Amino acid sequence: MLDMLSHSFHLLIFPGGLFALLLGLLLKGFDRKICARLQRRVGPPILQPFYDIIKLSQKETIIPDTANKAMFKFAPVFGFMGMMVAAMLIPVPGVWNGASGLGDMLMLLYLLPIPAIAFMLAGSASSSPYGAIGTSREMVLMFAYEIPLLVVLLTVALKAGGADGSEFSLAQVVAFQHENGSFGFNLSMLPAFIAFLCFIPGTMGVVPFDLPEAEPELLEGPLLEYSGPLLAMFNLMSALKLVVVMGLGVALFFPGTIPGGAVANLAWFIFKCFMLMLVSVTIVRTATGRLRTDQTFKFYLKYPSVLAYVSLGLTLLFK
Amino acid sequence: MSNTYTIPVGPLHVALEEPMYFQVDVKGEVVQSIEMFAGHSHRGMESLALERNFFQNIVLTERVCSLCSNNHPLTYCMALENIAQIQVPERGQYLRVIADEVKRIASHMFNVGIGLHVIGFNTLFMHAMEVRETMQDLKESIWGNRMDISANTIGGAKYDLDDELEAYLRKTLEELKKPVEEFKHMYATHPQVKARTKDVGILPPEAAIEYGLGGPVARGSGIDNDVRKETPYAAYDKLKFNVVLGEGCDVRSRALVRLGEIFESISLIEQCLDQMPKGPICCDPLPDIPAGQAVARSEAPRGELIYYMRTNGTMYPERLKWRVPTYVNWEGLRVMLDKAKVADIALIVNSIDPCLSCTER
Known part of the structure; x- marks a missing residue:
């Protein structure tokens, strides 16, 4: 019974649910503002993502006649729910070390592609040719960035397993790093960290890897036909995903804590998420243009995958 | 996927800004065939021109298009001057060149910027617009307007430069050189821009000749074709400049030609300021316009602009017809878009710098 209550709390309030939503939207606001300032624009207010959600939720939803209506409505809900569950598994070091029975990296590996799958469902359900192209691009992109992610997670698991075996529980991974130092400062883990940094813009769908949405080419692709609350649902999904991916990065590579109790560590966690986003999302999307699908695929096979394998090899060698 | 499917590009497309409709048959992500439709914003301007007298038509032709809004009245006035054998005073000719080149710089910068947005x-798009903004400020300071600068009139120019404005113009151009140089360097060296634009939208020189393309599109394929050089008008015969040519025949080459032309334009304006004699700016009084017909050509930022005019001795033209560069250039898209990727369609279309408001007037 108590277990149920605590799971509900983690799902709906902290670290998933309310906390993750607020943090995700805030991070998105900062992302937009900083990107604008880097381009010497004024940029929207930091709270703009919140205003967007409020506005969209009050609007009418228009569903195209030719769309598969059930699937069209289901896709954003599916993506949102998947991310809600994923956000619950993210440990906040020093505040909450992850659900010990649930916080498994393999589970996250299955939950993380859900937004991409939701996009594919949305794209094919909307019956727009742009949605169809977006769907096929999303599929290609997913295959490209999932490989480095898998290898990175494997490397971390082997490293955290110590001298023998492997450790797939995120809580244990964090605990191991608290004892033996963060992986981010470990030389043999450095290639894996860089591979993870490359994975982030791909999974977040930002320039240079925003192929499925690519506004000037595909007019937002799968999102083209969406409006109103359903679009807001997609926005919330991507805000949650931002927190999940950044939280995963913090847990995998920089779970260090600072003295000063839960409140200080919560601020520390938010700060780390922000810095990670700054490096891997904001600056990357400001400094680059969009790649083509074939170029993206080649990039992911060439660099992040190789880097991740190098880390895996080093970890196995010095075990 | 074995069979093709059709995707609509336009007529309202985020990357195209203007109402142009392409029906593109794609197989996977590769373009198989393309059908172009125009005529979404026909304004009947050739008919409107017949209802207006010669002076009102200067205003009308200026509003055909915003980006080459100086070339339309200029070419219109040149056609009329050909009919009436009006001699434009030398200072007026130099002033016409200055207005023309300022508009060209702004137009080229805009096109290259939009290409980056596509x-x-x-970030680089914002940078391009910021550089272009210098020219917008310049236009507003000298001519009092950001787009329609109304610099031409029958028989000469409508504005004059005093010492203060000349100094301001020189200073602005001097300040423009460094940012444009930086921008060109960034465009030419950024690996990602190169990856997206090199060998995209190939237009072989033979195809450019076969389709009769002009302007930076043809020059990007190495075709030496510039009206300013071939049949100089205004003061171009007294000025030194190079025709910028590209060899890549691709999107990148066309953009680099445009960036190169900006430097030529800056040099042209500076030469004008150095050589410009004192004197009248406009032929005054104007002779009566006799019956007759004439053709005038000029080099608009997008290519060759031709005006045909027939008069009947009254104050109203009997026929006014213009052929705009985009009209010839977009046929070249059939060659460029063949077997292109869907991701490159908007980029290639942008590389011909399409101006639909000229074409559908």
């Missing part, structure tokens, strides 16, 4: 490189 490949998702918004």
